[in-house]
Amino acid sequence: MFAQSYNRRVYIISFFILRLSLMNNTASMSPQNNNDEIDLIDLIKVLWQKKLVVILTSFFFALIAAIYAFTAKEQWTSKATTIAPKVADMGYYLSLRSEYANILNIKEFTSKDVVDNLFNNFRVALFSNNMKREFFAQSKWFQNYANENAKDEDAKQKLLSDILDKSLIVTIPDIKKNPNALGINISFAAETPKEAQEVLTEYINFINATVLTEDKIDFLADIKIAIDNLELQKDKIxxxxxxxxxxxxxxxxxxxxxxxxxxxxxxxxxxxxxxxxxxxxxxxxxxxxxxxxxxxxxxxxxxxxxxxxxxxxxxxxxxxxPVSFYTIEKQVSLLNSLEQKANTDSKVTSYYYLTSPDYPTTRDWPKRVLLLLIGAVLGGVLGCLWVLGKQIFSQK
Structure with missing residues (x-):
């Protein structure tokens, strides 16, 4: 009994000691929480008291952003999309090719082959960096642009490389991502919307003219080879x-x-x-x-x-x-006449505009509203950090 009474007393005393310890710990923690709350409120009060500094900092950075936004060089992008030409677009050129095939009795000739071959040459030329350089070498726009922005020949070449990499873009849509995509996308970025549209139009016309000139040279070479072969046969007879x-x-x-x-x-x-x-x-x-x-x-x-x-x-x-001699003689005469026709200029296009070079109405850069917002927010954040940091270090 005595042992039980003793154990009970020890248990009660231990319980009260533990309870008192917990109360002391709780009491000791409360002032820290109160201090934390008081510090946060103080910081807000400091920011409010120094709100003029925050506002001025925000205004200052917004002003810098505004200066940049309204003085930076603008960028406008004109875009176009081309596909294979229609038979009607080939015009006189297709009739010359057909006449050539008829004279030589070429059974495999089809107008689709001519169209596809010409458009394939046009596509290859669009992606050629050499063709791009040739275009800008004779472009009045680039000459003026280089004179204003390049001091020497090295700077001019660097400027041209930047234009080829960033301003003049030729892409083929990914059919996997967009099954309905067609043709070849071509875009050019300049400082004004008019320049962007005009230069892009000139570039496409330049590529078209170059492709047609090279194809005409090949066609005339084919005619000359055919005439030479027939002349050899004629001489043999x-x-x-x-x-x-x-x-x-x-x-x-x-x-x-x-x-x-x-x-x-x-x-x-x-x-x-x-x-x-x-x-x-x-x-x-x-x-x-x-x-x-x-x-x-x-x-x-x-x-x-x-x-x-x-x-x-x-x-x-x-x-x-023999009859074959006079047949060959007639073929040579027709080919000579065809050669004269092929040397004449005719309006032919090696592409068809799905979307012609547009006049851009939305500026790519600078985004003035966005820059102003970024400048104001950045200034406000930096102003707050300055005020709070100064307050913290002054307390220490």
């Missing part, structure tokens, strides 16, 4: 025909001399079963080794009168060439 004619004349002349020596005036039927060689004047396609004219052993039996008539005919009459 002439040489072969003249050679056959010469063999005929030599054989007949030899036979005539033999007939005169033998006193054979007329064709003699006593030749029996002897085979008299037959010959075809102008048959240039018969190889000499297979021609009966190469064997003149029995020609004298035709008689002096008949042989003399044949010799006179070969000597006095013009050579009659």
């Amino acid at each position: 002439q040489r072969d025909t003249e050679s056959v004619r010469q063999v005929q004349l030599e054989n007949l002349t030899t036979a005539l001399d033999i007939a005169k020596s033998a006193g054979i005036k007329e064709y003699s039927k006593t030749s029996g079963n002897v085979s008299i060689p037959q010959f075809a004047l102008g048959d240039a396609q018969i190889p000499f080794t297979d021609s009966k004219l190469s064997d003149g052993s029995y020609l004298f039996m035709l008689g002096e009168k008949y042989l003399q008539a044949q010799v006179d005919t070969l000597t006095n009459n013009k050579v009659v060439y």
